[in-house]
Amino acid sequence: MNLLVLEPREIGVPLPRSDRRVEHVRKVLKKGVGDTLAAGLTGKAGEPCPLGTARVESWDGAAMAFSFVPERESPPLRPVTLLLGFPRPIQVNRILKDLTSLGVRRILLAATDLGEKSYAESTIFKEREFRRPLLEGAEQAGNPRVPEVEVHPNLDAALADLGAPGSGEERWALDPYRAETRFGTLRAEAGPGARAFVLAVGSERGWTDRELDALGAAAFGFASLGDRILRTETACAAAVTLSLAALGLV
């Protein structure tokens, strides 16, 4: 945890000792009443998310309350959107945490034609309860902003949600079979024209021809990440990193 991330409504409110932030402040940072630490306020897209200083105002053995003094607005998230086929439910929290730490602005999760049907029935997708891994990613990155996450019943719904590409927006589906180029090589040659990326990564068994056609019709190009097979988490981190490099951000 590199930043204490608070919701605006949590300022001044006693948080229970079981709260992982309270545990971290007490046990790792070893802070008590009157001590200060770097903190930020999180919010939805478009809302202010100031960085500043929190102070431990009270600790009674059962709960801890913080005050917060804002200092500056936090840097924006990266202009990168990721469209991802439902991963294994056990991997979702880790993937969302990692993508948040990398600064991805928007994540669209979609059931895919070849995806395990049972994944779509998992409570993690049905209940859309992603708040915790997003906050953990923000705490890791040192920036309180969290991405928007949407869940779609299929690729078509996700593509409809994306709409038409914005100005300077590049769309790339990472798929070894329809790839016309290597994503990293392409990016190195592309120069500074791109201003935003939308990336599509399939689920374990990839996309069907029907889905690849739909991606093509939605202005996605097709690229590979080389001739080694990466698991979803690694492929997402690699594709996002190469996009950030093309944008001059890493």
Added chain:
Amino acid sequence: MNLLVLEPREIGVPLPRSDRRVEHVRKVLKKGVGDTLAAGLTGKAGEPCPLGTARVESWDGAAMAFSFVPERESPPLRPVTLLLGFPRPIQVNRILKDLTSLGVRRILLAATDLGEKSYAESTIFKEREFRRPLLEGAEQAGNPRVPEVEVHPNLDAALADLGAPGSGEERWALDPYRAETRFGTLRAEAGPGARAFVLAVGSERGWTDRELDALGAAAFGFASLGDRILRTETACAAAVTLSLAALGLV
């Protein structure tokens, strides 16, 4: 598991039903006697590692034996070496698996000045038993080759092991404090001169000034991965990916 990876000594030898490869072949691939599947033989650096076809020769409910017909030599690992400060022991297997899947050729693990002293006492570093995550990374990538892994008591020993840079070898330490450039931006501008990379990633608390000086003396430049703090796994994947892009391999 995208490839059945066997040790040469395992050909024709009954493997117990508890072996994760036997479990995978039976339960996920649903193969039995006479069925074939893509396979590869693993070996040490410099040894042949053929890709080919395995056949289930026997299954008696307790053990399964495979034959193997080699077809072609597997592609070489990537010319990327990673020098990594001891991570949390609980993360080591995952990091080694990921780095193997990305094709890293050599991994040097070293205790660092600021690293938790308890990490160095962990059996995972003392016993150097990394075979399983390396094989899992090879199974994921579809290439039976595994990196060399060495464990060093401190950075100086690891740097001595590295020796002088080879021709076309670039050395970069990822460090936000001494960074002179962004690693991704640098790579995009560097062109095709580099033929190999050695990357250094610190442990959670980073490097001391003494260690940074030692890295500089060993021909490491200093670069950052942007202004967000990434956990070790994500930073390693990002730095390796950018190196592979510079080499035209992703």
